[in-house]
Amino acid sequence: MGAAGLSLSGMTGCGTGTSGRGIGPVGVKVIDAHIHATPGRIGRTLEIMDDNNIRYALLIASISGTDDNLYVGDKAFYELIEAIRPYRNRLGVHYTYDWTLAETDPDFFSKAPDMLEKAVNAGAIALKNLKDLGLNARDTEGRLIAIDDPRLFPIWERAEKLGISVAFHVGDPVAFFQPWEPGNERWDELKLHPEWSFADRSKYPPLETLFEQVKNVYRKFSGVRFVGVHVAGYSENIKAVGSWLDELPNLSIDTAARIGELGRHPAADGHDFFTKYHDRIMFGTDLAFWPDCDVQGAGPCENFSTEEHRKFYEIHWRYFQTDDRQFDHPTPIQGNWKIDGIRLDEKTLRELYWDNAYRFYDLGRFNVS
């Protein structure tokens, strides 16, 4: 049923702007497979979704609290699932572990699979692991917990038994692992968030190590469906990501907050990547509605207007649907360069915007339409 009733007619020529609404997926429903919202912002989230033809969105981590005190884990998950209960046909929530428990509770690893099962019974659609796993999360001995640590295996096994997918945010942009200095190509971001730098090798493993660790998990748990968010963490190298997708049939990816990087590749390469992996890539933006302000994929938290959020989505449509050249990407803070559109065909767009996420999360059971 995913594609039924979808019409992409009217999309041709959208690069020139149709219907006075600017560039948009005319007549096409969209699933945004990667957003964030805290319980008090669900109303605004739905408003912006409606304005951009986003029929369904996945809150890809359970995060709640106030701007000064955001938290993950059980409390956040149960607050969030309660907040979206009336909108199960519009929003889904991932369960997210609070890995700091691994540092304080010696029994965390044995409790974790049951925590997941309880969350799934309460309505969690999937599991999402934040980037702190592998980078910051430590056990009670103070040792870093590797992504492929065997103590985590029962969690992935339980996910398979429960039939839910597991999303990993692994690493971060390549530049965050390079020296924290003005020459760094993501200096604007790193200057604003020094804590995003993972350049200190005495504290953090290299990015390649994190990729090896997560691939070990993808390989070993071949019965689990995994999502590598943010283009599997390696949008700078879509050739490598392509080789992972070739090797690992249980891996899918999303595009969240990576149009800036994707649009930097020669347009033909981007076009070929999205066309070749047409059934493995889910559209996502990383738009975040935090307690008192919003973040458009990256950058400062601000009070964006409806119009500004529409522009944010329109740049995505422009990237995927036109062959426009050298325009601004949606996340200016990620780098001072322009991007080129890749003009995907209608079938590929339909899969990217709707079919893949619909099928992956079996959204028919929530009457998503």
Ligand SMILES: [Zn+2]
């Ligand atoms: Zn995100």
